[in-house]
Amino acid sequence: MNRSQPTSQRPLFLLIPGLVAIAFLVIPLVGLLAEAPWGSFGSILTSQVALEALRISLITSIAATAIAIVIGTPLAWLLAREILPGTRVLRALVIVPLLLPPVVSGVILLTAFGRRGLVGQWLYSGLGIQLPFSTAGVVIAATFVAMPFLIITMEGAFRSLDGRFEDAASTLGASQWTIFRRITLPMVGPSLVAGAVLCWARALGEFGATITFAGNFPGVTQSMPLAVYQALETDRSTAIALSLVMLTVCIVVLVALRGRYLRPGSS
Numbered sequence: 001m002n003r004s005q006p007t008s009q010r011p012l013f014l015l016i017p018g019l020v021a022i023a024f025l026v027i028p029l030v031g032l033l034a035e036a037p038w039g040s041f042g043s044i045l046t047s048q049v050a051l052e053a054l055r056i057s058l059i060t061s062i063a064a065t066a067i068a069i070v071i072g073t074p075l076a077w078l079l080a081r082e083i084l085p086g087t088r089v090l091r092a093l094v095i096v097p098l099l100l101p102p103v104v105s106g107v108i109l110l111t112a113f114g115r116r117g118l119v120g121q122w123l124y125s126g127l128g129i130q131l132p133f134s135t136a137g138v139v140i141a142a143t144f145v146a147m148p149f150l151i152i153t154m155e156g157a158f159r160s161l162d163g164r165f166e167d168a169a170s171t172l173g174a175s176q177w178t179i180f181r182r183i184t185l186p187m188v189g190p191s192l193v194a195g196a197v198l199c200w201a202r203a204l205g206e207f208g209a210t211i212t213f214a215g216n217f218p219g220v221t222q223s224m225p226l227a228v229y230q231a232l233e234t235d236r237s238t239a240i241a242l243s244l245v246m247l248t249v250c251i252v253v254l255v256a257l258r259g260r261y262l263r264p265g266s267s
Contacts, residue, residue: 029247032240032243032244032247033244035240036240036241036244037237037238037240037241040237040241041241044237044238044241044242045241045245047238049218049222049227049231049238050227050238050241050242050245052218052219052222053218053222053223053224053226053227053242054224054245056135056138056219056220056221056222056223056224057204057223057224057225057246058204059135060135060138060139060142060203060223061142061200061203061204061206062200063139063142064139064142064143064146064147064199064200064203065146065150065196065199065200065203067139067143067147068143068146068147068150068151068196068199069150069192069196069199071147072147072150072151072154072199073150073154073192075094075151076150076151076152076153076154076155076157076158077154077155077158077180077184079091079094079151079155080154080155080156080158080159081158091155094148094151094152095148095152096148097144097145097147097148098145098148098149101208102145102206102207102208102209102212103208103209103212105141105144105145105208105209105212105213106141106208106209106210106211106212106213107212108144109132109137109140109141109144109209109212109213110132110212110213113131113132113137113140113213114131114132115130115132120132132213132214132215133214133215133217133220133221134214134220134221135214135220135221137210137213137214137215137221138210138214138221138223140213140214141206141209141210141212141213141214142202142203142206142209142210143203144209145202145203145206145209146199146200146202146203146206147199149195149198149199149202150195150196150198150199151195152195153191153194153195153198154188154191154192154195156191157188157191157192157195158184158188161184161187161188162187165183165187166179166183166184169182169183197253197254200253201250201253201254204224204246204249204250205225205246205250206223206225207223207225207226207229210223210225210226211226211229216229216230224242224245224246225246227242228242228243228246
């Protein structure tokens with residue numbers, strides 16, 4: 001049903017700033033389209049640099065999203081149920097990566113997982129594992145900055161969940177794992193998809209933490225944002241073409257999921 005408001009009840013004084021906001025967001029996109037090198041677009045996208053950067057971006061962003069789902073969803077449930085001591089402090093720590101400058105996130109990761117870091121020194125000396133300046137390092141950086149989006153989304157979904165269904169299943173003898181797998185997760189499924197999409201989009205566009213922690217090595221750690229940054233210094237047309245690819249991928253995914261999973265109030 002179309003809920004149109006009477007003209008007399010519409011806050012028309014909000015129209016001008018609203019239109020300014022739309023223009024502010026849309027004009028840069030129009031500028032990108034206007035300067036896109038359509039004539040050489042195909043050759044740029046099929047170049048080895050572009051294909052390698054796209055491959056690394058897709059692999060690392062998907063891996064980061066999978067890790068976030070596996071470990072972030074349980075944390076969101078724990079925060080929503082306030083089971084852990086110091087839940088308020090833990091919730092604040094979860095939000096911290098959203099507020100930090102990405103470069104600072106990269107420095108933090110180096111102090112933790114670098115060859116001389118708190119954990120990284122043991123990984124390197126004991127197992128010979130070096131996370132910085134590797135593809136795995138890109139995944140770690142993307143997960144660190146993107147997982148809070150999924151946790152925040154899922155915590156809200158778990159909080160708004162009607163607990164009567166879980167209580168009924170528990171009364172009937174279902175185990176906690178069965179309740180979580182067959183009742184809780186299906187009920188918050190749309191929120192899980194929405195959180196995963198937001199997490200993936202953030203991971204796909206990660207730049208600062210990646211270049212600080214993993215470096216910018218073509219074929220190893222150079223994702224699409226890093227390829228755009230490098231191309232911008234030497235070839236503006238390539239940078240615009242790669243930017244347009246990232247923009248297209250994000251828009252296609254978000255538009256495709258918007259109607260089903262990303263509706264306001266979906267849970």
